[in-house]
Amino acid sequence: MKNSAIKKKQHKQSTQRPVFSKVLQKSGLSFWAMAPLLLGVIGLVGLFQVLVTPKMLASLFRGNSLLDTLIGTLIGSIAAGNPIVSYLIGGELLGQGISLYAVSAFILSWVTLGFIQLPAEVEVFGGHFTLYRNILSFIFTMLIAALTTLTLQVLS
Amino acid sequence: MKKQPDKPFAFRGKYLFLVVLILYGVLFFVSSQSAQLAMRKSGGILLKILPVFVVVILFTALLNYFLQPRQIAKHLGRESGCKGWLWALAAGVISHGPMYAWYPLLEDLRKHGMRDGLIVVFFASRTIKIPLLPMMIDYFGLIFTLVLSFYILIGALIQGWVFEVMEQRSR
Known part of the structure; x- marks a missing residue:
């Protein structure tokens, strides 16, 4: 009799929802634990924005579509900052005669790839996940850039 | 559990x-x-x-x-099916801010059973930024924006799928 009452109590406790303030506190605490990691990445982004100017990035393109697509992907993955900046640089690059393949790859990799956040990604998701995801993202950035440009050529 | x-x-x-x-x-x-x-x-x-x-x-x-962990697993885990893929795709498109800001949430979901393929889809679909679409249209044109967005969405799903295949093979 006593045993079944204890079992009932335990079952009730296990199905009961925790108090929201406790859950919020736990969520805040786990975020706080990640603060050095996130601050490290933000600090790196700030450093990058000061030391590497858009002009320096634009000067790396060579004028060869295939090579520029690869360069665009690489530069986009090294660069950091608001995606608006990638549109601004991309617009300038198009104006300078850089191919749409390269510019598409550049604005795509700006968001999906990030060398600066790699240490944080490895810490959170593990090396295996980070390696596979970034390799896939790198390949697909170039594929999507090529497909987009080819489709536009067909449509026009 | x-x-x-x-x-x-x-x-x-x-x-x-x-x-x-x-x-x-x-x-x-x-x-x-x-x-x-x-x-x-x-x-x-x-x-x-x-x-x-x-x-x-x-x-x-x-x-x-x-949500209990098993409910999260149901929506984003192995048994989530097409719904899981679409949730990840939509969440990636809607999510705002830099990628690393979302690491804590994704880590938490992963601990509760979210499959890795869906995390890959989430990251890949983040290239579409809804608030920035007007600016992209202004810079590169409507057709470019539409075509690029279409390939990003398809590419995100394929990346998630390929990732899971690679993960299974490496086990």
Whole structure:
């Protein structure tokens, strides 16, 4: 009799929802634990924005579509900052005669790839996940850039 | 499902933070102006993404409050099916701010059973930024934006699928 009452109590406790303030506190605490990691990445982004100017990035393109697509992907993955900046640089690059393949790859990799956040990604998701995801993202950035440009050529 | 014991509190990324501090220190000696500017830029970024951090903390708490781990697994885990893929795709498109701001939430969901392929889809679909679409149209044209967005969505799903195949093969 006593045993079944204890079992009932335990079952009730296990199905009961925790108090929201406790859950919020736990969520805040786990975020706080990640603060050095996130601050490290933000600090790196700030450093990058000061030391590497858009002009320096634009000067790396060579004028060869295939090579520029690869360069665009690489530069986009090294660069950091608001995606608006990638549109601004991309617009300038198009104006300078850089191919749409390269510019598409550049604005795509700006968001999906990030060398600066790699240490944080490895810490959170593990090396295996980070390696596979970034390799896939790198390949697909170039594929999507090529497909987009080819489709536009067909449509026009 | 057996409840996992809570891990003791420990800061993560201490070494990365230390390396960044050292870099700032070196830059301060080389060019104090650049170091100050970089610090101001970093401060600006932090202020800008603070609201995203608040959303992430609140969202994680709400998910943990309303959903049991097995429910999360049902919607985003192995048995989630097409619904899971579409959720990840939509979440990636809607999500705002830099990628790393979403790491804590995704880590939490992953612990509760979210499959890795869906995380890949989430990251890949983040290239579409709804608030920035008008600007993209203005710079590159409507057709370019539509075609690129279409390939991004298809590409995100394929990446997630390929990732899972690669993961299964490496086991």
